[in-house]
Amino acid sequence: MVFLFIPNIIGYFRFVALFATFFTYQTSPGLTVLLYGVSQALDAFDGMAARKFNQSTRFGAVLDMVCDRASNAVLLAILANLHPTYSWVFLSDIVLDLVSHWYQMYVSLLKGAHHKQSKSKYGLLNIYYGYKWVLFTLVLGNEMFLCSAYLLAFRESLYLPYWMLYSINFIFGIGVVLFIIKKVMSVIQLISASEDLAEMDIK
Numbered sequence: 001m002v003f004l005f006i007p008n009i010i011g012y013f014r015f016v017a018l019f020a021t022f023f024t025y026q027t028s029p030g031l032t033v034l035l036y037g038v039s040q041a042l043d044a045f046d047g048m049a050a051r052k053f054n055q056s057t058r059f060g061a062v063l064d065m066v067c068d069r070a071s072n073a074v075l076l077a078i079l080a081n082l083h084p085t086y087s088w089v090f091l092s093d094i095v096l097d098l099v100s101h102w103y104q105m106y107v108s109l110l111k112g113a114h115h116k117q118s119k120s121k122y123g124l125l126n127i128y129y130g131y132k133w134v135l136f137t138l139v140l141g142n143e144m145f146l147c148s149a150y151l152l153a154f155r156e157s158l159y160l161p162y163w164m165l166y167s168i169n170f171i172f173g174i175g176v177v178l179f180i181i182k183k184v185m186s187v188i189q190l191i192s193a194s195e196d197l198a199e200m201d202i203k
Contacts, residue, residue: 003059005050005053005057006055007046007047007050007055007060007064008057008059008060008063010042010049011042011064011067013042014043014046015070017035017036017038017039018035018067018071021036021074021078025150029150029154030158032150033147033150033151036071036075036147037147039071040071040143043064043067043068046060046064065105068101069097069098069101072093072094072097072146073097075147076091076097077090077091077094078150079146079149079150082150083153096187096190097186099190100186100187100193101189103189103190103194104190104193106193107193107196107197110197121192124185125189128185138178138181138182141174141177141182142178142179143175144172144174144175145178145179146179147171148168148169148171148172148175149175151168152168
């Protein structure tokens, strides 16, 4: 039964960890980052399990995509609440992330290909999806930015030692750069998928 395939069960655990953050993010930042980190780390294992046990399915691909988008949306919404001055940045990213990936996946399904394997006329997008280390670096940078921005909202109440606060600020600085680059890729992804969809209508 597809619903009980190992990679899909891993996906369910990702959601469980994500839902748990709803009850911890206001009072337990350390635990929240741990739960969020577990949810994101399991993302690597569902793909490996799908390949190892030959359990790659459309349901699993959509489950993985939905969990990725939901995870980012939840943390971005939390950040919008914790950093109201920059709420427009976080809320805008929720919209961009959801729309760009939805268009990309929809077009890829119409083409009969995985959204990460669908070729584009935009070279940067092919590099982004074609080289795993590029995709990994930008995704990791995005998570570094989100998690460090979350922890910095509690820097006064946590009474962190100087070296730890410095480390979080350093991670935040690197994360900002990679976060911006990933947003540029999301815009290109949206443009590319929109153009592909428009061309299908013309044909």
